[in-house]
Amino acid sequence: MQTSKKGKFQIGLLLLPGLLIFGIFTVYPIIKLFLMSFFEWDFGNIADQKFIGLKNYRNVLSDRYFRIAFTNTIIYTFVTVPGQMIFGFLTAFLINQITRFKVGYRVLYYLPVITSWVIASLVFKYVFNTEGLLNYFLVHILHVTSQNIRWLDTRWSGLWIAMFLGIWKGIGWNMVVFLAALQTVPADLYEAAAIDGANAFKKLFNVTLPCIKGTILFALVMLTIGGFNVFTSVKMITGGEPGHQTDVVLTWMYHKAFSTGAFGYSAALSFIITVVLAIMAIIQFRMMQQKD
């Protein structure tokens, strides 16, 4: 179809607001961030920003707090992504088998997703408080330990709570996504598999999972991005304490930027995270394609 002059004008009209907003508020900051990462750009000396090449990048990579934060982020992602997907898929799989109350389950399982990060983090912080309900339960009801456990106060237990929250909050989203995908699997494939004498497990691995591969990839990429985006929960639950042991990359970036004013350092850090994430997304796509 040939687009008329008037048509071209109207197309331009439709594109314009999007390009403007996207250009000003997203593209421009990306470019600015990239440039900042090569400059000495601190609170104290806003007036004279010196070009310092890759020094910010070297500072980030040699910083032991960054390494801790980066390791924490990787662990967070590698635990919460499969965690959410497995529990989400299982829930979807079960709901797909039942005949009644499907909608009811779907709504209730979705509750944590629509609860804001701030609120969910506060609830978890309250439950896992050293003097909180969970410790009372463990010490005085179950007697599995005699001392209150300092959940929030060590690196691994602090991270563990953030990861637990991440999984808890993500099950609903995965459930909805996988439920939709399961409904697209053609019933005759199952029938064919049944005729070949496949049991439930074989059906799952030979029919269901291959059929929803696209969805698995979609969820994998989205959740990996989500894992690197973790911020509010860590900030509210442990605040990076004790001594930056539970910081993740974004809370460390925020601390460096707004508590110490090291904008150049933070810009370099942001770029490093973005590159790592892009590489991971590419690897995920490749891996899924190879299995074809």
Added chain:
Amino acid sequence: MKKKTLIQIMLHLFLIFSLVIVVLPMVYMVSTSLKPNGALYEYPPRFLPGLEEITIENYLYILGQGKFYINFLNSLMVAGCAVLLAALISSALGYVIARFAFPGRNFLFSFIVLTMIIPGLTLIIPQYQLAVKLKTINSLTGLIPFYTAWTIPYSTFMIKGFVENIPKELDEATYMDGGGVLTVFGRIIIPLAKPGIASVSIFNFLTAWEEFPWANTVINDNLKRTIPIAISGFFGQHQFTQWGYVFALSVFSLVPILMVFIFCQKFFVAGLTSGGVKG
């Protein structure tokens, strides 16, 4: 027949059991909000308050503070505007990218999708400086364009998928009747992509309603704070925290989200499934 019923019952039992674990924290939040504030370090701590102990004093306290109404309206205004803007802009982008071959189309779409990879918060420094230049620091309207811009990539990606599922013949018929590009957009695309737009909008509403770090960084005045900032404002490091108030305010802040979610449930599921994701 019997065996099938048994399996169904097992499935339900299993689902209910895990559901209890999932909703437990929410129940605890509501139950704490109904306890007297002083019961914070009560011994022994209880999951549910005793019947005679139940009180709505925390809710009355929140309702008695004028500033929380304003915080609530602030959040509603910001989230509402951002959602409307994002819906309009992303539908237009999604439509044009799905239907018309213009120079740079593939580049534009790939670029939009690529920006989804960048963790939003990493842009906070240049975005902050931009907000300074635009004089939108400490201003509610200043939040709106940023929220809109953050939600555009995902929304465009999803809506484009929806538009591609709308038969092209409908466009053609409109052109035959003498309609233009805008007519197709208004009469065909928007109505038919409505479930997709609605589902994306629910998602966007949630994003804007609960957004914390950006609003916390740029908003200063009490009366300009959004709800998440107001909630976190109950915390001081060395003072005592009134968990009862915190959770009462939290329960209030969940109400709009719940309403949006319940009323738009069917769009929501439709949206997640048939748009960008093709199993």
Added chain:
Amino acid sequence: MTINFWHHYSAQSAENDTLMNVLIPKFEEENPGIKVNAVSHEWGDLHEKILISAQSDTLPDVGRLDSAWIPEFEKMGILVALDEEMSDYNDVSAGLLDSAMSTASVGGHSYGLALNTNSKILFYNVQGLADVGINAPKTMDEFVTAVKALAGTNENGQQVWGYNEPALAGWNLCPFIWSMGGAITNDEETKASGYINSPETIEAIQILADLYSEGAITGWNSGDIPMTDGFGTGRYMMLLEGPWKIAEMEGAYPDFEYATTEIPAGKGGSISVLGGEDISMFNSANKDAAWKFIKFMTEPFAQEEMAKCGQIPVNKEALESDTAKEADFAPFIDAIATAKSRPTVACWSEMDSELSVAVTAVMNGEKTAKEAMDELAVTFDEMLAQ
């Protein structure tokens, strides 16, 4: 016209109520045409917010600042030198305590008026000490013995700590370091090696770390009971706290019986940390209106009202008033006489945060006190050299 005033009186405190319901209405009545928009931030947030706002020219007109921040903000060039810009500065400052005014002075100029002063003394649970049959500790050795004796479990089987320290920053550690004969830097505040890692400083940190590993002290971890609640419910037996704690306890735990005494003495004497806030003007301010408000806050009326909430006045007239005498600030005023300030250097906030991280590592047993303090000395020397 509206002037913006940022402070860190807690949002739910008596000080904030007095500010909002008594002082600001009175000021607005006396100065028609000027409105005051007061915003409360948490202490750490206020510091962060000011750094952020300095970037964007969105600073408020007036701020109530921790006096430890003044050198840093002066270096950033965001504060107004009041002695240069205000013609009646000398008349006003003459009415305020010299010792408190010195906290706002950098390089011979004055970047604020003293607003309130304070220091910390030892608070203890009277019944708790009586139960184990010991007197309030007078020396550091007695303090350590008391902390160990008081720690244990209560009748509900809940853990009880002998002492609570809500953070591990300079404000928290300095009384121990100084009283034990240690130091943060030399007197000229140019060098930390040999001071922050002196045997005395290391011993002070080691004592706290040992008490922590025995489960006798706590408080700085995210999962701990907040200080006021812990003290009022008998879970924390002793605290080092300032005058505001008296009003706080009165409000939250009116029936609780406690007493106070001076900081236990060590090799260095009984040395507390000097606290206090200054009220400063930012250079973007509307100077006339802001100056009126600053003066108002340091005049006897406002100072006496704040004294009722536990803020020790710095206005000489207010200090002699009946309100101040009734408030029983005497123990704090004695402590102030021998208290020391934290280093008045521009990089103090950064040093403070490094100190916290280093001591946290010692507490968690990741490093010995000597290792951590030796490393810290190197870091501090670099910061001080800049």
